[in-house]
Amino acid sequence: MRTGAGVIALTLFGFAASSAAAQEWYTGARSTQPENTFGAAVDASLAGTSQGALHGVMIGTIAPFTKLNESGMRLRLGGLLGSYSYTSSAPGVGDVTGREAGASFMGGYEWRTRNSSIAFYLGGDVQNRSLSKPDPSNNVVGMSWGFKTALDFYMNPTAKTMVSANLTYSTVNNSFYSRLKGGYAMMGRIFVGPEILILGDSFYQQFRVGAHLTGVQLGAMQFGVSGGFVQDKKNGAGAYGILDARVGF
Numbered sequence: 001m002r003t004g005a006g007v008i009a010l011t012l013f014g015f016a017a018s019s020a021a022a023q024e025w026y027t028g029a030r031s032t033q034p035e036n037t038f039g040a041a042v043d044a045s046l047a048g049t050s051q052g053a054l055h056g057v058m059i060g061t062i063a064p065f066t067k068l069n070e071s072g073m074r075l076r077l078g079g080l081l082g083s084y085s086y087t088s089s090a091p092g093v094g095d096v097t098g099r100e101a102g103a104s105f106m107g108g109y110e111w112r113t114r115n116s117s118i119a120f121y122l123g124g125d126v127q128n129r130s131l132s133k134p135d136p137s138n139n140v141v142g143m144s145w146g147f148k149t150a151l152d153f154y155m156n157p158t159a160k161t162m163v164s165a166n167l168t169y170s171t172v173n174n175s176f177y178s179r180l181k182g183g184y185a186m187m188g189r190i191f192v193g194p195e196i197l198i199l200g201d202s203f204y205q206q207f208r209v210g211a212h213l214t215g216v217q218l219g220a221m222q223f224g225v226s227g228g229f230v231q232d233k234k235n236g237a238g239a240y241g242i243l244d245a246r247v248g249f
Helices: 006-014
Strands: 040-049 054-062 072-087 095-112 116-131 142-155 161-170 175-187 190-200 205-218 221-232 236-248
Touching (some): 095 142, 161 190, 175 205
Antiparallel strands (some): 072 095
């Protein structure tokens, strides 16, 4: 099924992440290590599926008292815009198009070592979802508030390898998102390897498996791409693609 103006709109259009049913915005960990000495960073992504989903995500992370390459407190603000399509299981409803927007604000702490980092966040979450037509089978429509938590992990087990994980959960519609990546450095700090994503909420569940290229550096910006196979509870099998970007300040 699903899973996600001005400078923000351009950034979302140019970069961003989504699920076939929409929860991709729960991501937000860095693409590669080590971090630079910036005090803030913006992660943006654009993700789509062959099943009619397209979502843009933007997440800003601030280290208020340190730099991002040092252990310390973190503040994080995230936003999502997206659309998706599916066929309702309710008699007579047919094809449905959904749209959604969401925002979250969380605080947390990140522990850093030379070759690894782990960060934990907790805060508030709001989501608003609308449908092109009433669908009694869809129980996650309208505006909802709740709590959200996130865990981001990164490690370089060796100079040539990386492992990262992003795990999130929101009490809004019991939304969850998990993304695990492993990689080998083909040149410099550009990693290539497999990735697995599992995501869903009270209405849908989805599994993805694919490959990624992570860590392309252009000045203060990093880029990554990934794609592969998706299996969705509502829409069946298909393909997905994600373009990620990160810029530090």
